[in-house]
Amino acid sequence: MSAKNAARRLEMYSKLVLCRAFEDKISELAAERGRLPGMQILATGQEAVAVGVVQALSPEDVVVSNHRSHAHLLARGAEPGLLMAEIMGKAAGINKGKSGTLHMAAPELNVLMTSTVVGAGPPLAAGAAFALQYAGKEALAAVFFGDGAAAEGSVHEAMNLAALWRLPVLFICENNRWAGAQGLAEHCPVESLSQRAAAYAMIGETVDGNDADRVFARARTLAEACRLGRGPALLEARTYRMRGHGEYDRQHYVPKDEIERWRALDPVEAYGRRLTEEGLLSADQDRAVRGQARARVLEAVAFAEQAPYPAPNQALEDLWA
Amino acid sequence: MSAKNAARRLEMYSKLVLCRAFEDKISELAAERGRLPGMQILATGQEAVAVGVVQALSPEDVVVSNHRSHAHLLARGAEPGLLMAEIMGKAAGINKGKSGTLHMAAPELNVLMTSTVVGAGPPLAAGAAFALQYAGKEALAAVFFGDGAAAEGSVHEAMNLAALWRLPVLFICENNRWAGAQGLAEHCPVESLSQRAAAYAMIGETVDGNDADRVFARARTLAEACRLGRGPALLEARTYRMRGHGEYDRQHYVPKDEIERWRALDPVEAYGRRLTEEGLLSADQDRAVRGQARARVLEAVAFAEQAPYPAPNQALEDLWA
Amino acid sequence: MTKGTFGQAINSALDTALALDKRVFVAGEGVGVSIHADPNMPTSGLLAKYGPERVKDTPVSEAAIMGLAVGAAAMGLLPVVEIMFFPFITLASDMLVNHAAKLRYLSGGKTSFPLTVRVKAGVNFSAGCQHSHNLEAWLAHCPGLKVAFPSNPADAKGLLLSAIFDPNPVVVVEEMPLYWTTGQYPKGDQRAPLGRAEVVRAGRECTVVAYGSAVHTALAAAEGLAQKGLSVEVLDLRCLAPLDREAVLGSVRKTGRLVVVHDANKTCGLGAEIAALAAEQAFESLKAPVRRVAAPDIPVPFSPPQERFNRPDARAVAEAVESLV
């Protein structure tokens, strides 16, 4: 294990912890009526997919996100304060309060866009990848979508086009085993979504999405192939939606033991334990990492809460370029 | 070879010959300006798919057709005169001149509907199959679509849903190697479309679509499985579009030798030769079959040409039930 | 009559139809098992009562959901499918517009498509423009589709029942924020006619035409104006297609003034049709310009003060009326 690797893995751990702390805070605020507008949809439990994949990307690579975007954005380095302000609909938000929690775009970080229309990301990413290919860049477009999204026609069209044109798209299916209140077996006729890749003569793999190291390793290999012009690839990451579909969801339809089973596989805790066991993370360091994350999140909330709302009639702005 | 089988195969031959004669006449009429309105899209060269599949269906089975519908309809027993009148936009047409050549429906023959929106047939067929399943009928919905259509999102959504719910749908992909002026390799990343079936854990097979006997045999087997509740199946029939996309298409983009190669594989001629070689079809019988087909077509044209147009303001009718 | 919420009224319509006719089935994303454990959600309890054969949770596949409805309707069933949020109807729009609405016509009247689409809508639940986008004018522009847009629990039930048993494709728009509003609705199979508007407040000096939750905006405005001595008539369209042109024209001919209110964008919205109708066929009666009170031509904003800014309120309606008298 090189020092560089160790540093990278500690960075991944910090990101995992930050993502979790950020969304735990949202969950807390959402429970208090009136503190957050709209629906809060969190990636709690899926952080290792976001962090592992994003860590495998280069700065030129482009990310397209979906309704569970906070972890993707934070992993890419977005400022928690700007996200929190956005979630609250404040003018200081990363998109001036125009996007809210569901559609945040950070083109300055090459998080090109977020769509909350399920299945819309893949064709958008194919378009972005086409632009990279057109410009002759060695870079790719990585797009996150869910197991539920895999049923959308747009995902098929995008994979088909990307395979045909050998576009550098890394399709990441975050298979969290639920689409709303429908379990995988109730909404999908196949157990593994990576087997869809063969339908397009595309590389497809399944990885343990709760293991940040493995996600990183597989994403890096597939991303490299994409960048070298081998065409698109599909990475299915098996993970779990630990907090229900949205914060109003009481998960009455989820078997209790399923929740328990996956809690034991918590990707943030697991990664901390692994680094600790490997001697890379001391108890003090761990406390520091967690403390820093908490502090950044509190700062973000303080920043966001004091920030003003945009003027009502600024709603008329930003439509036309 | 039982007598019943022989009779069935002679019937298939008659149908093949009728389909060809019917469309050859359309092609002839289309070349004379003003005799036919609109675009004429023919199934010339693909008749063995239509005839083989339809022969494998029971009367309760439902057919959903696409823009190359004439052969499907004739194979199902539609009256040539009603089709020709429809193609000419006459009131006596099978749909009162409302459909024209592109959207003919013959629910009385369980050709439930035809859509010329490429890729629209499969979800419609899934709906029809659901109704059959809902009613507990041992029947299926058979839907024809092209290799080009396989790129549409709707086809993916339909296959996925049909597989998930085990709907009795027989998906027939008429792979004629062209989608408009785009050859298979230019519009599709895979050589065989039946391999898409695996993406839905569905049965998938490829058959020589120019061999009416083989198409019949495979369609019968798959149809039986569908009817028995084994879920949907995908049959890819490899065939060839002998006359270009539509009658205005001069096929300037098609390699000459490709056309020659496939002309030698003409499914109507091949079937006639086979039956002759097997001693099932004498030269006299063959002449009779062809003569009858020609006569029926001439009759159809005469009927259609003398038939009046619908009144202009009858355009206001038939929208609402 | 029963007292209950708008959501319960829809639920009662679905329950009634399912009980009444075996041809009825319900399908959509989460119509059976839902993330919402709330009896005010329209499909609540139906799965338990009618089972998974008739209450079908689908994959996230809007085109296939609509194709299911069209294909099953052609076979004689009475499908009731749900589109989870109005903007997602785009994904089903080929099936709805090019198939449900046209295939009967193309068949020369041989086939019919007695399907119902429930669309969840609304512009005021802080989700932003990919969840909030009222597109009823699209649907009303397409021959072959009927469009109901209830404003109260009784109509939510009655119009939906009519839709389900109508032999044509009908889209029923449900504004979700109304689900928790209460009112009376009839027991059993009591249908409200499709294509009949209703005067929900009689008045003499100005007609305000509205539908859906904008009816409440209009009523609030009328109430306020009454205090100032202005007599305003409020017409609830209830159905956008068929449009009750006679009711609109009758009221405008009586009052001589017209204001139209809706939450959808102004340009090419349904208000344009109503205004055009008056300008064409009640011109001689008009004493003042027509006014449209609608959302400005922007996507529905997310930020709470901007979302409020976007939505026409009673004050805007009152101002429009006052500008005419």
Add this chain to the structure above:
Amino acid sequence: MTKGTFGQAINSALDTALALDKRVFVAGEGVGVSIHADPNMPTSGLLAKYGPERVKDTPVSEAAIMGLAVGAAAMGLLPVVEIMFFPFITLASDMLVNHAAKLRYLSGGKTSFPLTVRVKAGVNFSAGCQHSHNLEAWLAHCPGLKVAFPSNPADAKGLLLSAIFDPNPVVVVEEMPLYWTTGQYPKGDQRAPLGRAEVVRAGRECTVVAYGSAVHTALAAAEGLAQKGLSVEVLDLRCLAPLDREAVLGSVRKTGRLVVVHDANKTCGLGAEIAALAAEQAFESLKAPVRRVAAPDIPVPFSPPQERFNRPDARAVAEAVESLV
């Protein structure tokens, strides 16, 4: 200026843009290799000249074609994609309406989407309603989209060039039957402004507003009425969004009468918006009711006499004008 067909004018615009700016690429079904060996088809010859990197034949995947445009535009390219027939825009409408039109707004102005969609349209080429269905009112109803609708070769070229280099999503509607009509169009990079209507015939007694091929219907009617001594002004909108409201209002205030003509269905068509505009903002000038001359509310019929019946002709326009004076 060059003399040529409408189709050649579009071709010239595409050629000019491709030559001028490497960011421009063209994509769609058969835009490279086409079944039509006809120089009047707009993309004719482009593949040979610019190669398969910039002239992209796509699979039959309208959502992916539009996604390609949106994603590539976000990255700074200037995509020009084609939708083969207007009704198929339904299949791309999520990408167009929920993405192209909204993502800039959602980003708070950070990203822009300089894409162009060419839609092939028209209601009079004997293909029936799954190929013929003019849905421009849908697009004009969606904030964030511009919509151009040329009536002549010069505008076909000039508006398309403006569309390509406009930093916003623009849909350009091309009526295919116009492809073979001839006229003058400018050489090189000469753009026509988006959002500016044009008086194509000046007159005093009635304004006829039209766009696309309906402009020719309107002109024919005006010509006929001139023989009867009636002076009709014809306004070619050229762009439906942004709509040149001032031009419409200016003309109506001058003539005091308004007829709107379009090939799309009447109810909730663009004519409703124009009529509403006049009823709202030029009411005092109106001397007579407004009239809309449009297709009846049916799908476009196939049978030739019925297809002709469906389409507003010069006689219908003339009758409408005469009914007002």
